[in-house]
Amino acid sequence: MNFSEKVLALTKKIPKGKVTTYSEIAKALNTKAYRAVGSALRNNKTPILIPCHRVINSDGNIGSYKGIKDSNEKVRLLKGEGVEVRDNRLDLKKYLFRF
DNA sequence: AGTCGAGCGCGCA
DNA sequence: TGCGCGCTCGACT
Numbered sequence: 001m002n003f004s005e006k007v008l009a010l011t012k013k014i015p016k017g018k019v020t021t022y023s024e025i026a027k028a029l030n031t032k033a034y035r036a037v038g039s040a041l042r043n044n045k046t047p048i049l050i051p052c053h054r055v056i057n058s059d060g061n062i063g064s065y066k067g068i069k070d071s072n073e074k075v076r077l078l079k080g081e082g083v084e085v086r087d088n089r090l091d092l093k094k095y096l097f098r099f
Numbered sequence: 100a101g102t103c104g105a106g107c108g109c110g111c112a
Numbered sequence: 113t114g115c116g117c118g119c120t121c122g123a124c125t
Contacts (some may be wrong), residue, residue: 004108015117020111021120022119026107033109034106035106035109035116035119037119039108039116039117041118043110052118056118057120063118103122103123103124104123104124105120105121111115112114112115
């Protein structure tokens with residue numbers, strides 16, 4: 001099982017209305033390659049099945065989506081799931097999903 | 100506080 | 113082979 005596949009598999013498990021962080025995923029995989037997590041999501045082959053918009057930075061910042069730092073798409077999607085997003089930020093305490 | 104640099108894994112040239 | 117990326121965290125200002 002490739003690193004990317006593991007990342008994608010975990011990402012699929014994020015419930016609707018919740019989000020997770022790159023560091024959480026990296027820790028769940030027992031690795032320090034946080035960047036690779038982002039890379040995997042960026043290069044994911046099944047964007048439909050993988051809700052990449054539910055993966056954010058460790059400080060609650062949305063980060064990037066599709067290579068763009070402030071993509072309203074991502075915010076819109078999250079809001080559509082009941083997540084409060086303001087200025088590309090959200091409340092990790094409320095919405096963080098841990099494995 | 101803010102900034103800097105090193106570490107990791109995979110993809111693309 | 114080598115470099116860059118949807119990142120993070122510890123050390124220094």
